[in-house]
Amino acid sequence: MPPRPVTDLDLPEAMAEAITDFGASLALERGRSDKTVQAYEHDLRQAAEFFAQRGHSDWRRVSRADAAAWAEELSDRKLAASSTARKLSALRMFARYLVHNSVRPDEFTELLAGPKLRRKLPATLTTEEVLRILAAPTGGDEFGLRDRAMLELFYSSGLRVSELCGLTLQQIDLEEGFVRVWGKGSKERVVPVGEAAVSAIKAYLESGRPHFVKTSKTGSQLFLSKRGTAISRKMVWVVVKQHAQRAGVTKPVKPHLLRHSFATHLLGGGADLRAIQEMLGHANIGTTQIYTAVEETRLVEHHAKFHPRKNGDA
Template sequence: MENRLKDFLHFLIVEKGLAKNTIVSYERDLKSYLKYLKNIETVTDLNHVQRTHIVHFLKFLKDQGKSSKTLARHVASVRAFHQFLLREKAADHDPTVHIESPQLERKLPKVLSLEEVETLLNAPRLDNHFGLRDKAMLELLYATGIRVSELIGLNVGDVHLSMGFVRCIGKGNKERIIPLGRTAAKAIDSYLNNGRKKFMSKKSSEEALFLNHHGKRLTRQGFWKILKRLTKEAGIEKELTPHTLRHSFATHLLENGADLRAVQEMLGHADISTTQIYTHVTKTRLKDVYSQFHPRA
């Protein structure tokens, strides 16, 4: 069964061109699935898997306290795996045909107000190369709405300051060209001219735009630590995630009348329904403003 999993992961990498983080999620989900089949259901042949085995697996996960979002992700992974086996003639049926994904609770993303964004963006100290880097990263995130994985994946050649755009590779290896505002361009220019070289050794040929103190590409975990520290220094009490500036970017654009399709394209959403959740955020915020300021609210 493990060999079939390796074949499937190879298919996702080579033919589907999925991102590394997506591959890791598939592998983690399917390893736990195969372990369950082998140890609890005593199934050692994937062709013997029945719908009831998968239903029991999902109940097993639920009993462990897994969220509906995690269950839905496992269903998607298991379904894709069995469809692959059927297509490759490694199985003669697909046991996931009548398996339904759990209903997801659509939580509204947390966003910062304009004042909070301003406070956060001004938190880095600009008298050292670390501060110049952090300022450039925050300005770039808020200016473009790119994902943190896309931010740390940027190379120096992906940013075109004179023309005012950034090129990034998103989910499924899809390329996006996103406009870059003057403020963000200025912060990146300052970092490139006065900060980035101080992270590098003389012999370094690192292409990554944002570097850590070893002169290597900054990681997601490294960025997350920086964001938590800056949030604390800025005195922002809201619970932030690495995606908070992305959510704020989308919400503030829509609040100011931006076209939903244009925002979808900039965010790199395959489905516009994903972008539409931000319209709910703007409606909620409008209600809050109404309740606070209308004399008869």
């Protein structure tokens, strides 16, 4: 049975007000979404109720021992490690906020350690599997030309699905071989486009896109649906899945898998991690470093499969 939702009425006034102020700062100063703010406030109200039950009516009275007891309480609840880590992360961020706003002089969570999370490695396709998928749209009609151009650009530049769907004609420079993308947080980045993708896009623009254009509906979107509007995320999923099946790839292939494969194959080919970070549009290098683990796993598997002394033979 899930825990009872905690409201401000259940908490000491000073503790509830501090949580509300923290939520406002997340929204106004850091631009966090309403959903994210609500999640932080929910976790903090649960913590505040726990501390109140230990006799505290003000955040200034919460000690390191109280924070450790809260961590132990979460452990006893047998929550998923990710849920426990999220709740403790919210409390740590809140503790820094209290210090920054001179509510208290120290971070009472500074010694608090969360559960170790095993980060799931992203699935990837082999180079051979990707090439089969890219070759799957064989038709010379407008749909075949569009799908081939989309898939080639997807793998060539590692775009997110939303970025691909939102591309306009003005964002892509086929002569210089790059695409200008506005990713998460409206951050602009320039990503190279390979020769195969450039060739496929040119063919689509010349012989495919004109068939999709509807004068009253079509704007400057690069990839269009049969209705003449920008292609949707859902349709991209359908296209990728359809051509993966046509190519005989048995893995569950989603659009993001092409992005993961783009990064992993670049790294395996010797590309610099910072360059891959820039192309993917990751704000933090730590996010990109997951691909080093993927590549290390691949190397271990190859060694185990192909090394002449893999079984200890003389």
